[in-house]
Amino acid sequence: MHEQTLAIHAGYEKDREGTMAVPIYQTTAYEFRDTKHAADLFELKELGNIYSRLMNPTTDVFEKRFAALEGGEAAVGTASGMAAIFYAIANVAEAGDNILVAKQVYGGTTTLTGHTIKRFGIETRYFDIHNPSEIEELIDERSKLILFESITNPSIDVADFDAIVAIATRHGILTCVDNTVATPILCKPLALGCDLSLHSASKYTTGQGLAIGGIIVERKNLVDAIKGNVRYAHFNEPDESYHGLIYSELALPLFTLRVRLSLLRDLGASPSPFNSWLYIQGLETLPLRMRQHSSSALAIAKFLESHPKVKKVNYPGLESDSNYALGQKYFHGGHSGLLSFEVADKQTAQRIADSTEIFALVVNIGDSKSIITHPASTTHQQLSAQELIDAGVPGGLVRLSVGIEDTQDLIEDLRNALG
Numbered sequence: 575m576h577e578q579t580l581a582i583h584a585g586y587e588k589d590r591e592g593t594m595a596v597p598i599y600q601t602t603a604y605e606f607r608d609t610k611h612a613a614d615l616f617e618l619k620e621l622g623n624i625y626s627r628l629m630n631p632t633t634d635v636f637e638k639r640f641a642a643l644e645g646g647e648a649a650v651g652t653a654s655g656m657a658a659i660f661y662a663i664a665n666v667a668e669a670g671d672n673i674l675v676a677k678q679v680y681g682g683t684t685t686l687t688g689h690t691i692k693r694f695g696i697e698t699r700y701f702d703i704h705n706p707s708e709i710e711e712l713i714d715e716r717s718k719l720i721l722f723e724s725i726t727n728p729s730i731d732v733a734d735f736d737a738i739v740a741i742a743t744r745h746g747i748l749t750c751v752d753n754t755v756a757t758p759i760l761c762k763p764l765a766l767g768c769d770l771s772l773h774s775a776s777k778y779t780t781g782q783g784l785a786i787g788g789i790i791v792e793r794k795n796l797v798d799a800i801k802g803n804v805r806y807a808h809f810n811e812p813d814e815s816y817h818g819l820i821y822s823e824l825a826l827p828l829f830t831l832r833v834r835l836s837l838l839r840d841l842g843a844s845p846s847p848f849n850s851w852l853y854i855q856g857l858e859t860l861p862l863r864m865r866q867h868s869s870s871a872l873a874i875a876k877f878l879e880s881h882p883k884v885k886k887v888n889y890p891g892l893e894s895d896s897n898y899a900l901g902q903k904y905f906h907g908g909h910s911g912l913l914s915f916e917v918a919d920k921q922t923a924q925r926i927a928d929s930t931e932i933f934a935l936v937v938n939i940g941d942s943k944s945i946i947t948h949p950a951s952t953t954h955q956q957l958s959a960q961e962l963i964d965a966g967v968p969g970g971l972v973r974l975s976v977g978i979e980d981t982q983d984l985i986e987d988l989r990n991a992l993g
């Protein structure tokens with residue numbers, strides 16, 4: 575089936591009532607047929623609903639639909655994008671291990687990997703997304719994950735998938751892509767050879783800035799990369815917290831299953847059924863919206879490029895952009911609504927962000943409503959001067975999340991704000 579059809583139908587089988595819209599299963603728990611049924615569910619002899627911290631029928635549709643769009647085997651929803659990132663890390667790494675992370679990542683990912691998980695004994699080693707060969711020197715036997723964004727926020731760089739996947743494959747290390755900005759519509763990391771992808775569902779998935787959520791997707795046959803791999807011994811040895819279950823011996827998608835049975839069980843950042851329902855509504859129009867976001871952003875990038883007050887525009891759809899070739903290679907149907915541009919200095923950037931009328935001054939992306947952000951004073955405010963440079967966020971940088979209003983109205987708004 576084609577993408578637009580999957581976006582509308584995947585993962586949902588109509589219930590007894592023939593309900594067209596996916597119902598919201600607003601429930602904490604589920605009745606077992608009898609004690610044997612209950613025991614079978616807990617032992618995974620039969621798969622089914624136990625408790626909504628672990629699974630929920632509405633969330634299940636969201637997960638299946640997202641996995642279908644991303645071309646993955648299975649997915650697990652989380653309460654936020656940050657929870658998805660933390661769980662992806664915590665599912666592979668423990669104290670004494672290290673992970674390899676691109677320097678150019680979302681601000682929350684920088685603080686999570688650079689500070690929070692350090693206190694859990696997990697070390698982060700950073701590489702430059704422009705120079706993936708750096709990864710090779712950072713790897714040792716305790717390296718557990720390579721984490722990067724398909725298109726970075728806010729520096730707007732496109733990852734060189736082939737180069738990163740080649741290194742990961744050579745060393746038997748899992749790759750995990752934060753594909754939030756690209757969405758499954760514009761880029762498919764799993765088809766490019768990556769093992770895992772994750773998203774903040776708070777962005778383009780709802781599309782209207784309605785709810786905080788996240789999701790992790792695993793590729794088909796991920797077991798092949800994990801079974802017998804000493805880096806992932808905990809997937810190959812009995813899990814004492816689950817009666818000696820050995821994940822790599824199950825005929826089930828093992829990565830997302832372990833997130834569910836271990837991390838959601840013990841840490842519990844699961845999505846609410848209502849929020850999952852909102853994501854399902856959003857996914858229905860995701861392909862349509864991504865095309866509009868992308869074509870509008872390209873027109874705006876071209877306008878900005880021709881403006882005398884703009885020093886530089888970062889958008890992979892522009893032929894002048896250093897990411898143009900990678901964008902053409904790895905993206906299909908557009909490059910999202912996210913772009914950034916540089917003006918003379920911090921004051922000028924702040925004045926522009928304060929002057930737009932349609933573009934709202936908000937720290938969010940992926941909304942139908944256009945957004946303008948000054949990263950150095952907001953999303954990246956907690957970063958040191960060096961971290962700002964590493965993340966590619968100079969003081970004069972302005973970020974736009976182009977919505978789906980009329981393109982000409984948006985250009986006029988920016989023309990007036992630039993003055």
Ligand SMILES: *Cc1c(COP(=O)(O)O)cnc(C)c1O
Pocket residue numbers: 654655656657680682683723727752754755773774775776777786787788939
């Ligand atoms: C927003 C965002 C996150 C964090 O997601 P939340 O849902 O806000 O927790 C992670 N990565 C990227 C690229 C994001 O844009």
